[in-house]
Structure formats: structure tokens, C-alpha cells
Amino acid sequence: MTTNVQAAVKGEAPGYDEMYEAGGGTRGPYEALARWLADLPSDRLIEKRREADLLFHRVGITFAVYGDEDGTERLIPFDTIPRIISRAEWRLLEQGLRQRVTALNRFLHDIYHGQEILRAGVIPAEQVLTHDAYQVAMAGLDLPHQVYCHIAGVDIVRNGDGKYYVLEDNLRTPSGVSYMLENRRMMMRLFPELFGLYNVAPVEHYPQLLLETLRASAPRGVRDPVVVVLTPGQYNSAYFEHAFLAQQMGVELVEASDLCVREGHVFMHTTSGHQRVDVIYRRIDDPYLDPLAFRPDSVLGVPGLLAAYRLGNVALSNAIGTGVADDKSMYPYVPEMIRFYLGEEPVLENVRTWQLRNPDDLRYVLDHLPELVVKEVQGSGGYGMLIGPTSSRGEIDAFRERIRANPSNYIAQPTLSLSTCPTYVEQGIAPRHLDLRPFVLSGREVKMVPGGLTRVALEKGSLVVNSSQGGGTKDTWVVD
């Protein structure tokens, strides 16, 4: 079986494979797994996979389908072959993540206070101050520990050169951590013997770390803070995760209608009267939080919440206005933020990015469109995007005109070849592209559990790992 997988890997994916070296050897951390896989009767994996499906359905680890009527919900495909990261490599990742998220929090504090980085000319002021997600209401507001982003999900990929790159910082309401936790539970249940072969770093304490982080963000002077998770409701696609985290932390899962603001404090309606709320882990985007302050048509929000927040009577995680630091227009500056605030060189690299607002970058990109990926600054989910190598001449020419019309709306990056990992698909085991989303918690200090969520593109050759577009997930192991 091993040789088949190797052949498949070599044939299909010339880039970096997590399990096999280019010469065909198995990489150190994967050796025991490869031997175990080779000895495994082939039907056992099929049977285990079926068992996993059943368990996921029963436990209800599903992805709500909007407008669902039947009580049937979709599963996010779970792959039974784990992704393994060596302890040494994780140390590097952890160091880089800690550094990056710290700098991003310093940046957020700065732009809502003294704006030193803007005055120093490191980032053009108008790019920050006119940004859609820049919230004037946050100016001058002092947050506990000066932390804005308590929960960050940083997307990391490994390129063909074998190096890790940060692809995106998610600083608003990143999701996926419940799958990380459930995937581990599932693997331990399905293949306990594998955990005898490896010393896998635990992740199960994430809800505890999250609760500590949230409690640490409570308004000053609150002794035993009451924490809640605020969800848009059961029809939100990530509702499972909201409910799961609330349950795991032992806190209430609230909707906006459960909350009210009275005399500058936030309360929830309970069967025994109003109860004070000190910390809101909100999974609702900024514009919907408070109809009095933001979108007046929002029914997901709590009227008066922003006022209570500005009085310092309630904490929001993440803070309002973090989105200014995590989109594609700000991404190219993150290495500079690290140098500016921490006086350090970035441990984790950015993907090289051309900002088409700069004439030099624009000229280069227009000359090299067939080999680049061009993205809209505000776009997401693969919309408004040109993938040079797979586009026709006509498509490229049309896109060239759109760039020329509004260059500052675009950035460009080289086409990455995401690393692959053997994955169980219809045809058997084959290499599929993947990324990694570790979750970084910032409270009194920065904490994370080893690993994160590995997302895998199940279509052959596909680079799209999003669960909304047929991506799956793998358990992620950091091993000694």
C-alpha cells in the first residue's frame, strides 16, 4: 500500500508532500503512520470511515444548511489520515504566530490611540483611517491588557519550497476550532492504537484556555465575570460551533433577544430575572452588533451595546474594529508591523504581495498576469479573483482592464502550490492539498494549543479548502 501511495503522490503532485520526500522516502514524523497504514487491511479504513460518518451524525457535528427543513444537516467530510507536524516545526510556528498576533494587537491599539505607525509613515494613514472596518467609536477606548483580538485564526500554507507562509490573518470571528476538537476525539475513538505509536500533543484543553482568555478580558474590577457566547442563532452555518463552545465552557449561549442594556450595563433575561453579563464572546460581525450604533436594520444586535461597551461595563471578544487589520490591503504591512512594534524580524513569512496602488507593482503585475493570482482587496471566498495560470487569454485581458480602471482595489501574489498530504478519497488514498489554521488566544498572555485545524481540498488538484466548497478536515498532530 505504501508504494501505491508513493506512486500516486509522485504522479499527481510534483509539489511538497507532507508525508513523502521527493525521492520517495517517508518523512520522519510520518514513518510510524506509514507502516501502520501499510499493515492495515484496506477494508478496515473504509469501515472506520463509515463509523466516523455515523458518529459525526449522531453527535450532531454538522454544518447547518441554510433553510434546512428536514432536520438533515450536512457533514463536513472528515479524513481519517492525520496530518503530522514535528514538535520542532511547531515550535517555530508557535513562535511566529505569537509574534504576529502580538504585533497585530499592538497595531490595533496604536491606530485607535496615538497612531505612531501612521505618523512614522510605515503605513499610509488614509489606507487605515478610511478603511471600512476602521471604527471611529473605538478611538481612545482602553481595553484590558490592550488586547483587541482575543481569538485569532491564522491561515498558514506550506509552499512547494517546503516553507510555511501566512496566507491570511482572521481577526474577526474565526471559526473551525470545534472541528479541531471533534476530529481529535474521533481519531482517538476510531484508532486508539495510533495514539500508542505517537506521543500526540493534546488539544482538548482549548475550551478551558478560551474561557480563561475571555475571563481575562473582563472589565476591570469584576471579580467573577459572567461570560456568554452570542450567536446569530440556529440558522447560522457555524451554529454548531457556537453551541459546542458554550457547552464546553459551561456558559450560556445567547441570542441578541436574550440581552438588554439597562443603565449602561448588559443583562440577560433568565427565568429568575435579569442577570449581569460581563464578557460577550460574540460570533456576530461588527455591523450587526448594535442597531443603534451600526446597521439600524440588524435584528441580530443588542440596542445600546456599544454604549455599554464604551463605558467599559462589558467586554467584547473580539473587540469592535479588528477587521481593519486582517484584510488583504493591510496584510502586506504585517511584517513591517512586527519590525516597528517588536523590533524583531518576522519568524513566519508573508506570501509575496504586490499592491497595485504602487505604480511599480502595477507595472510588474500587468506584465506577468498569466503567472500570478490577482485578488480584490475586499473580496473573499474566491470572488473577484484571477488565477493567471488557469485563465484564458481573453479572461486575462478582461481582468487587465478592470485592474487599470481601479488599481488600488487589487493585490497580486505568486501562484502557490500548497503542500499535499495522503487523503482517503473515492479512488483510495491520494495526495490532496491542505492548509492549517492554528487558533491563537490573547488574554493576559498569548496561548495556543499545539496544531490547529487542517483543511483539505478533496477534489484532485483543487486548492480550495473551504468547507462551504467541498473541503474536508483532518486531525492535526504535533508529535515529539
Added chain:
Amino acid sequence: MLSRVGDRIFWMSRFMERAENTARILGVTSNVVLCSTPETQEQNLLAPLSITGTTDEYFERHDRISLPALIDFIGLDPGNPSSIYTCLKLARDNAHAVRWQITSEMWETLNAAWIEMRSFRRESVTGPDATRFFDWVKDRSHLFRGVTYGTIMRGEAFNFSRLGTFLERADNTARILDVKYHILLPRVEDVGGALDYYQWTALLRSLSAFETYRGIYRDQIYPIKVAELLILDSRMPRSLAACMEEVHHAIARVHGQSDQPAKRLAAVLQARLVHGDIEEIFSGGLHEYLTDFLTDVNELGQRVQRAYLVTL
């Protein structure tokens, strides 16, 4: 507990209980109709509509009353807000909204019932197999109540589930009694005739009280004894006395703020049943008694909502 969550649990339990009682009413109706005279047949067919308060809705859709149309309307019609179909849907929807605050067994029981409900074909339910459908509904309700009792922590979720179940049952038993007595009472002096015998046993059976009646009274079936059993005997689990005892216990366990109006009324209603006398009830008029009781139970339901479940 969040008021919204309490409210969902309360209504989840009410709708499941309502589905069961509706199935009981339909079950007994299809039995009684088989041995009715032409004059009483129409009355018997109209009774379920009167009990569920849907007579007008029925005749908006149907020109005349017939058993298959009745079963279709009360059992399966998604457009009828009190059909069994609608009750099961609402029970499931309420459970879905709080599936993380109830046990997974409770959620799975209601979800499975709803999925199965949707698979019933109308023809097969309104035909000779109707009884199987009614039994299935009763079984789902028994299962759900048992699963709830056997799995949920004894806390506010449990209390509100019990409150919902027994308030609903008290309401339903009173309605069944009231309507059936209307049909049966004019013929009291004929008690003992074969036809009445079937009518009375059907009523008792619809409330799972036939064997109990026989066991307690070891006598032929007298209306006043039937009423005594179904109103005042707290050993009989569908009687008004038993329901109000459960309601009273459940509400006493709830920790609330400004909930005295609700708790007081629950205590008063229970005390009245404990100390009630069937002769007295009859001399004041059974129909009047039941009408007052229904008003009180309705008021209690509203006080429970106001005290605990409304988010203002």
C-alpha cells in the same frame, strides 16, 4: 436558565403532549363512529373539532363532515395549526432551537418522530390503518416523556418541561370531558344500553382510564363516577387532580422573581381539586365547572409565561 430556552422547552413539551391527546381524541372518535346511530354519528364526528376549537377552519376546507376528512384535517393537515402534524413539527422546531440545552436523546427522539411523520402517506392514515397511526403518535409521546424523565438533569429545564406537559394535559382532559358530556348527558337515564356502554368505555379508553375505572369501582359505568375519576382522583394520571398536582410540584421547584401570582394560582387550583366533591360539582353544573377550570388553566399558563419566559 435563559427565558428563551425555558420558553422553548415549555412549548416543546406542550406540543408533544397535545399531539398525543389529539391522537387519543381521534382514536376514540373513529371507534365510536363505527357503532353510532345516524343521529349521533354527526355529533361524534363534530366533537373533535369542538375539542380542538377548529370547527370553523374545518368547514372552510370541507363541505361536509366525514371520518376520513376529519382524520386528514386533524391528523395530517399542515395548514391546520392544531393538527398532529403541526404539533409534531412545532415540538421538533422548539427542540431544535435548544438542542444543546436538552439531552441528545430528547432531541433525537423528537427529530426522528418528525422525520417519520413526514413520511406518512395521507391515504394510508385516513383509511382502515388509522389506528396504527394514532398508536404511533401515542408511542412517540410516551417515548419522549420517558426519555426526558430518564435523561434530563433535575433543574429548570426539567421543571419547565413538566409544567408544559401537565398544563397541556389538564387542558386537554377538561376539554375532552366537557365535549363528551355534552353528547352523553341527555341520555344518562338510558345508561346501561349497549350503545352508551360503548360511548362511555370509549371515553374512558381515550384517557387510558377504562381498566382503572373497572379496578376502582368494580361496577357498571356511571357518568358521575367517570367524572369523579377523571376530575378528582389524583391516582389517575390523566385526571385534572393528577395534572395539577404535577404542575404545582413543578412550579414550586422553579426559582423565580415576582412569580407569586403564578405560584399562588397553581396552589389554589390544586387545593380545589384535592378538596373537591363530585356531587357539588354536578349540582353547580359540570359544564360550568369545566369552563371555569379551562379559564383558570389558561390564566395559569399566561402567568407562567409572564413570570419566567417572556423576555422584556
